[in-house]
Amino acid sequence: MNEPTPLLAVSHLFRSYEGGLVQALRDVSFSARAGEVVALTGPSGCGKSTLLSLLGLLDRPTAGSIQFAGQDTALIRNPNAFRAADVGFVFQFHHMVSTMTLQENVEAPMVALGLPKRERQARASMMLERMDLVSRANFLPANVSGGERQRAAVARALINQPRLLLADEPTGNLDSTNGQRVIDLLVQHARAQGALVLIATHNPEIAQALDRTIELLDGQVVSGPSHQRLGGPRELVRAV
Ligand SMILES: Nc1ncnc2c1ncn2[C@@H]1O[C@H](COP(=O)(O)OP(=O)(O)OP(=O)(O)O)[C@@H](O)[C@H]1O
Ligand SMILES: [Mg+2]
Numbered sequence: 001m002n003e004p005t006p007l008l009a010v011s012h013l014f015r016s017y018e019g020g021l022v023q024a025l026r027d028v029s030f031s032a033r034a035g036e037v038v039a040l041t042g043p044s045g046c047g048k049s050t051l052l053s054l055l056g057l058l059d060r061p062t063a064g065s066i067q068f069a070g071q072d073t074a075l076i077r078n079p080n081a082f083r084a085a086d087v088g089f090v091f092q093f094h095h096m097v098s099t100m101t102l103q104e105n106v107e108a109p110m111v112a113l114g115l116p117k118r119e120r121q122a123r124a125s126m127m128l129e130r131m132d133l134v135s136r137a138n139f140l141p142a143n144v145s146g147g148e149r150q151r152a153a154v155a156r157a158l159i160n161q162p163r164l165l166l167a168d169e170p171t172g173n174l175d176s177t178n179g180q181r182v183i184d185l186l187v188q189h190a191r192a193q194g195a196l197v198l199i200a201t202h203n204p205e206i207a208q209a210l211d212r213t214i215e216l217l218d219g220q221v222v223s224g225p226s227h228q229r230l231g232g233p234r235e236l237v238r239a240v
Contacts, residue, residue: 006033007196008164010030011029011065012028013025013027013054024050024219025051025061025220028047028220032196033196037190037197037211038198039212040198040200041202041204041214041216048200052166052168052198052200056089057073080112084113085162086162087162087163087165090157090167092169092170093173094141096156101137101139102144102148102155105156106127106156106159107120107124107159109156110124110159136148147178150174150178151178154185154186164195167197169200179206183209187210208227211228213227
């Protein structure tokens with residue numbers, strides 16, 4: 001069977017700081033396919049957030065390459081446009097704009113795509129309904145619960161249907177029920193849109209339930225038997 005071309009191919013990636021004194025990533029290589037949900041694990045300081053920043057083009061590597069959909073991302077002239085169209089971010093702390101309602105926060109990413117106001121409103125309302133947040137749409141982030149805020153952050157990250165979703169400890173501040181709900185929403189996105197979802201997590205139960213794990217230690221991928229669920233995303237879709 002032919003392997004499909006990976007959506008993401010990371011090759012010999014290095015990122016150092018302080019003139020090389022801190023080596024956050026050291027020769028990281030892996031690839032991942034559309035539709036996969038991959039856990040990124042490892043102890044504090046191992047390089048998870050650094051890697052997610054590089055993948056989202058928020059930062060540039062010291063050496064190595066990142067190919068996205070067959071394109072070398074180093075050649076992308078306008079990272080803002082790339083992010084707006086193709087990347088969604090979810091962080092441990094929600095990063096919502098505090099002066100905007102949940103509805104306005106979810107509408108915001110569509111401005112960069114040039115969608116008219118009426119369509120932005122309609123799409124945001126539909127997304128908030130999916131997230132069970134209709135009754136909170138006109139609330140400011142400070143006036144809703146942590147779980148609601150994080151679901152709104154997920155809604156904002158998914159609204160442009162990104163092909164790459166990067167989540168950095170998205171459940172770190174949530175109880176297990178709300179945490180599971182956020183993970184379910186991210187997995188549904190991967191399955192429904194054929195997106196690649198990477199989730200940095202310290203929670204082994206969450207990692208175990210995803211398609212596979214990439215484990216980092218001291219900036220390097222730990223080789224050896226990190227977990228891999230039998231079957232691929234396709235099989236999992238059928239099983240749902
Ligand atoms: N801007 C920076 N300047 C210097 N060192 C940095 C910088 N950003 C990260 N580092 C260092 O790079 C290493 C990797 O950090 P990173 O934030 O990627 O780890 P992490 O795996 O996300 O950790 P955590 O689980 O605590 O979030 C750490 O040693 C960190 O101190
Ligand atoms: Mg981190």
